[in-house]
Amino acid sequence: MLRTLLFSVVFFGSVGFFLYSIKNFLSYLKLAKPENRLNDISKRLSNTFRIAFLQTKLLRSKLAGILHLCIYWGFVVLLFVVVESIIEGFFPDFTFAFLGPVYNVLTFLQDFFGALVLVTVIFSLLRRYIGTPKRLKDADRSSKLDATFILVLIGLVMVTMLGMSTEKILLGTSEGYRPVSQFLAGFFSSGSHVMYEVFWWAHIIVVLFFMNYLPYSKHFHVMSSVPNTFLSNYEIPYQGIMLKPINFEDESIVQYGAKDIEDLTWKNLLDGYTCTECGRCTSVCPANTTGKLLNPKLIVTKIRKRTMEAGPLMVKENAEKKNNESTAETEKDPILNKNLVHDYISPEELWACTTCMACVQECPVMIDHITPIVDMRRDLVMMESEFPPELNTVFRNLENNESPWAFGAEQRNDWIDELSDELTKEGKENSLKKLSNIGSADDLDVVFWSGCAGAFDKRYRNVTKSFAKLLNEAGVKYGVLGSEEKCTGDPARRLGNEFLAQSFIQQNAETLKKYNVKKVVTACPHCLNTLKNEYGQFGVDLDVTHHSEYIDNLLKEKKLTPKKKIEEKVTYHDSCYLGRYNNVYTSPRLSLESTGVDLVEMARTKDKGFCCGAGGGRMFLEETEGKRVNIERTEEALATGAKTIASACPFCMTMLTDGVKEKEKSEEVQVKDVAEIVLESL
Numbered sequence: 001m002l003r004t005l006l007f008s009v010v011f012f013g014s015v016g017f018f019l020y021s022i023k024n025f026l027s028y029l030k031l032a033k034p035e036n037r038l039n040d041i042s043k044r045l046s047n048t049f050r051i052a053f054l055q056t057k058l059l060r061s062k063l064a065g066i067l068h069l070c071i072y073w074g075f076v077v078l079l080f081v082v083v084e085s086i087i088e089g090f091f092p093d094f095t096f097a098f099l100g101p102v103y104n105v106l107t108f109l110q111d112f113f114g115a116l117v118l119v120t121v122i123f124s125l126l127r128r129y130i131g132t133p134k135r136l137k138d139a140d141r142s143s144k145l146d147a148t149f150i151l152v153l154i155g156l157v158m159v160t161m162l163g164m165s166t167e168k169i170l171l172g173t174s175e176g177y178r179p180v181s182q183f184l185a186g187f188f189s190s191g192s193h194v195m196y197e198v199f200w201w202a203h204i205i206v207v208l209f210f211m212n213y214l215p216y217s218k219h220f221h222v223m224s225s226v227p228n229t230f231l232s233n234y235e236i237p238y239q240g241i242m243l244k245p246i247n248f249e250d251e252s253i254v255q256y257g258a259k260d261i262e263d264l265t266w267k268n269l270l271d272g273y274t275c276t277e278c279g280r281c282t283s284v285c286p287a288n289t290t291g292k293l294l295n296p297k298l299i300v301t302k303i304r305k306r307t308m309e310a311g312p313l314m315v316k317e318n319a320e321k322k323n324n325e326s327t328a329e330t331e332k333d334p335i336l337n338k339n340l341v342h343d344y345i346s347p348e349e350l351w352a353c354t355t356c357m358a359c360v361q362e363c364p365v366m367i368d369h370i371t372p373i374v375d376m377r378r379d380l381v382m383m384e385s386e387f388p389p390e391l392n393t394v395f396r397n398l399e400n401n402e403s404p405w406a407f408g409a410e411q412r413n414d415w416i417d418e419l420s421d422e423l424t425k426e427g428k429e430n431s432l433k434k435l436s437n438i439g440s441a442d443d444l445d446v447v448f449w450s451g452c453a454g455a456f457d458k459r460y461r462n463v464t465k466s467f468a469k470l471l472n473e474a475g476v477k478y479g480v481l482g483s484e485e486k487c488t489g490d491p492a493r494r495l496g497n498e499f500l501a502q503s504f505i506q507q508n509a510e511t512l513k514k515y516n517v518k519k520v521v522t523a524c525p526h527c528l529n530t531l532k533n534e535y536g537q538f539g540v541d542l543d544v545t546h547h548s549e550y551i552d553n554l555l556k557e558k559k560l561t562p563k564k565k566i567e568e569k570v571t572y573h574d575s576c577y578l579g580r581y582n583n584v585y586t587s588p589r590l591s592l593e594s595t596g597v598d599l600v601e602m603a604r605t606k607d608k609g610f611c612c613g614a615g616g617g618r619m620f621l622e623e624t625e626g627k628r629v630n631i632e633r634t635e636e637a638l639a640t641g642a643k644t645i646a647s648a649c650p651f652c653m654t655m656l657t658d659g660v661k662e663k664e665k666s667e668e669v670q671v672k673d674v675a676e677i678v679l680e681s682l
Contacts, residue, residue, distance in 0.1 A: 007089035007204070014208035021215040025273070028311035029266040031318075037231040037267060044230050047366075052229040057364040060608075061280065067120050068364075071154065074117035075222075077109045081161050082207055085200065097175040107176030111165065115180045118158040121151050143218060143277055150219045156206045163199035167191050218301075221276045225365040228274040231267060232366035241357060241370045241581070245537050246378075246498050257378025257496065260340045261307050262314070264372055271367040272304030281359035281369060286611040286633075287352040291626020294352035296359040296369045302344040303372065310335050341376050350376050351388055354629065355494055355616030356576040361607060374616075377496030391495060394620045398500055402486040403452040404620055409483045412455040416482060419465045423472065431472050433479040441517045445477045446550075449531065451524035452487050453650030459657065460523075460650040463673040467523055467547050470679055474559035478521075484511050488530040495617035502538075505530075509540045523547040523675065525577035525649045526615075532582070546578055548588040548648045548674045555594050555678075562681035565596035570677070571642035572599065573633065573656060574609035575649035588648045588674050595681035600640045610636060614651035634659025638669065645671045 050056050055072060059065035080096065088094045097103050128147060165181035168174035170191025174181070214220050221228075233242075246256055258264045281296035282288050288295050313333050341347070350373055359369045380386045394404050402409055416432065423430045433444065441447050448471065454464040471478050486508055489501035520542050522528050532544035554560040570592060578584045585606045592599055604610040613629025623629065634656055637645045645660070647653045657671045 003092070004090060010204070010208065011086065011089060014212055018212050018215070021212065024312070024315075025215055027315045028307050029269050031262050031307075031311060031314050032264050032266040032269050033262075035265040035267055037233065044232075047232065048226060048230045051364075051366060052226045055364070057362070057366075060362065064278070067124060070113075070116050070120045071124075074113035074120075074158075077106075077113045078117075078157070078161065080106050081110050081114075085164070085203055085207075088200070089204065093173075095175055103175065104177045107165075107178050110161070111178045111180040114158045114162050118155060118162075121155040121158070125151050125155075146217050146219070147277075150213075150217060153206060153210045153213070157203065157210065160199050160203035160206060164196060164203060167196035167199060171196065218275065218277050218304075221274045221365055224270060224274040225276075228270055229366045231270070232368070241355070241360065241368060242533050242537075243371065243374055243493060245502065248499060248502065255379070256382040256498065257380070258340065258372060258375035259379045259383065261303065261310065263379070264303070264340075264375060268303060268368070268372045268375075269307050271372075272300050272307055274365045275300045275304065275367060276365060277301060278364065280362040280364065281367070284358040284362050284608075286354055286356060286358065286613060286629045289610075290629050290632050292352040293346065293625065294349045299345060299349065299369055299373060300367055303340065306338075306340050306344050310338070341379055345376065347380055347386060348625075350380065351621065352625070353616050354576070354611045354613055354618045356611035357580040358576070358611065361580055374494060374496060377494075378498055379496075381496035382499060387496070388621055390621050391617075394491065394495070394617075395497060395500065398487060398492055398497075398504075402504070403456060404487065404491050405452065405456050407456045409486075412450070412483045412485055415450065415455055415461045415464050416480065418461070419468050422465065423469070428472060431475070431477060432468060433477070434482050435479045435515045435517075436482065436484060438479065439515070441479055441515045441519075443477065444479045444519075446479075446519045446521045446545075447515075447517050448478050448480050449485065449488075449520050449522040449524075449527055450480065451522055451527040451650065453654075454523055455485070457650060457654070460653060460673075463523055463650070463653070463675055466673065466679045467551075467675040470551060470554065470560060470675060470682075473682060474554045476554075476559075479515075481511060481515075486511075488527045490526040490530040491617050491620065493530070493534075494615070495620075505535060505538050509535065509538055512540055512542070518543060520544045521547055521550045523648070523650070523673070525575040525582070526651065529577045529581045546582070546584055546587070546648065548578070548591055549584060551591045551675060551678055552587040555591060560678070560682065562595050562678070564681050566677065566681055568597050568644055569640070569642045570597040570599055570644045570646050571602055571637050571640040572646045572648075572674075573602070573612065573637060573652055574606055575647065575652050576609070576611050576615050578648055579609060580607060588646070591674050591678055592646055595677055597644075597677070600642055602636045602640055604636060612649075612652040612655035614655050619651050619654070628659075628662075630655035630659040631662055634663055638663060638665060643669055644677070645669060646674055646677060647671060648674045 055065060055069050058068050084094070084096055096106065099106070125148065128144065128151070162181055162184060165174065165178050166184045166188070169178065169181055169185040170188055171193065214222055247253065255263055261269060275297065277297060279297055285294065285296050313336050317336065338344070353370070353373050355370050355374070357370060360367070363369075397404050397406050401407055416434070419432065420430050435441060435447070448468065450464050453460045455461070487504050488508065489504035492504070493501035520531055522531065522544065523546070525546060528544055528546050531542055535542060551560070572589055572592060574585060589599060610633050611629060612633050613623070637656065645656050647656060653671055653673060660666055660669050660671060
């Protein structure tokens with residue numbers, strides 16, 4: 001009776017404190033902006049099963065993934081032991097033995113996973129201090145101690161569980177099939193009721209302490225990773241990160257972008273609490289890899305740190321305001337005078353991001369690093385007017401010329417005139433139609449969106465014309481907007497100038513609606529992503545295809561047939577905005593292979609590919625810190641021995657071409673677009 005009474009006090013006291021901690025945690029989330037994350041329930045459940053339970057993302061890194069898989073499923077199975085032990089606290093001698101053969105399976109799995117998790121914990125502890133992976137070496141002392149403490153607690157849970165089972169066998173009260181405990185029992189002559197009680201109490205206390213420690217530890221992900229995965233949006237469907245628009249017509253909004261945690265969404269704060277500090281995001285970050293200050297992991301953990309430090313004070317302050325309690329005479333806590341931007345996260349970190357989404361791709365608990373980074377950029381640009389000096393020119397060009405470059409709108413027609421002249425010389429008919437001449441896109445197969453680089457960049461204009469020639473060759477009826485086309489808004493949006501971005505989106509939306517444009521093809525992945533995934537936020541739903549996909553379809557339909565085999569070693573560079581953001585990996589490779597080239601892959605390829613360094617507006621910013629990202633990628637391409645580096649993005653082409661020049665390989669290695677290579681084979 002005394003045992004049950006004492007257990008009841010310990011159990012209900014522990015549960016009460018845990019609920020108090022969760023209540024506080026939820027109150028911090030309520031400080032942030034609301035957001036709907038309960039749409040597409042079936043797809044969310046599918047993602048949760050695949051990513052949270054099958055651990056598919058963790059298994060992208062084989063050794064660490066297998067170790068974690070063992071610990072995770074060990075815990076799932078061992079929950080039966082915990083529940084059985086807790087019920088035993090209220091009803092002595094209780095077991096799940098009434099389940100019959102099922103109980104035999106459960107006890108076997110408990111023994112097996114208990115031993116497996118214990119071995120895994122020991123190996124993980126050694127790995128923390130001996131042979132530590134690079135991605136874990138930047139952990140500070142408190143983080144390292146926290147990880148060690150958690151692993152020790154997990155180990156104690158296993159030891160006490162196996163101790164209980166062993167004593168039961170020695171006492172002759174064990175039921176079920178426990179081979180590991182049976183093996184351990186062979187080392188002892190007799191059991192002890194006292195030792196069983198010691199192991200049972202130790203098991204209960206460690207489990208309850210573990211439960212209450214988690215909300216204050218980075219290992220809170222044990223509880224939050226499954227809901228965080230369920231509540232993640234960016235794979236429903238797979239569309240990468242879709243930035244949220246700002247309603248500039250809402251006069252009640254006084255803060256554009258995120259200056260502090262209340263300007264982020266509750267999901268951003270939940271991401272902070274879900275971060276395991278595994279460092280997978282940092283290990284693949286192009287900025288961090290090349291020596292920049294940005295560390296995606298620290299962006300997320302700094303959000304958590306700010307939430308934990310300021311959250312309780314903000315909740316208290318809000319409660320006092322609600323109760324009309326004056327705080328004028330009370331000096332404000334210094335922590336509340338700080339902000340997330342500047343005091344926790346520096347502008348240098350934010351501007352180093354290429355928004356390549358490698359961090360998001362690798363995160364095993366579905367954390368979105370990019371949205372808060374762009375939101376903090378919005379604060380710097382629209383609220384503080386604090387941004388790298390190079391952006392003055394970019395923003396001015398966008399405002400005056402409707403593109404990031406200093407070219408007038410009429411010059412968007414130059415490539416059209418050049419194409420007409422070239423086709424005339426070749427004796428071929430030009431099927432291109434300007435929408436301003438025909439008045440509607442109704443009779444067209446597709447509208448070709450050339451993009452700013454495709455119209456103004458001298459090198460990429462050749463790609464634009466090459467693709468247009470392929471459309472002509474295939475008999476596709478296509479139209480262009482010419483000088484009526486404006487920047488899609490992608491550079492301004494990623495650089496935090498949402499107001500400027502929306503002005504372009506609205507103007508383009510009007511033009512697209514005027515001509516009833518439904519189908520679009522573009523050679524720029526950045527235009528593709530914005531038109532396809534973000535224009536819908538502003539009432540424009542388009543069927544958008546990348547030119548590499550369009551070429552692949554024309555080849556499959558036999559509308560294009562390569563006649564000349566290109567016997568050359570080629571390596572293909574995956575654009576982040578084409579690959580990770582829009583899941584296009586196969587089409588460009590199939591198009592290249594159709595020409596007969598010897599296609600070789602780089603060390604980092606497809607969804608593990610490495611950024612060229614131009615995304616997120618970095619195309620227009622100088623790199624003054626560490627190694628240039630494009631040099632890192634160019635060296636990887638050159639290491640394949642390929643004579644041609646193929647790309648499918650104007651930004652990637654520029655960065656790789658500059659990299660080849662920097663490495664003094666211009667006479668040996670060429671950088672070409674997929675469209676140019678296919679055109680050569682006809």
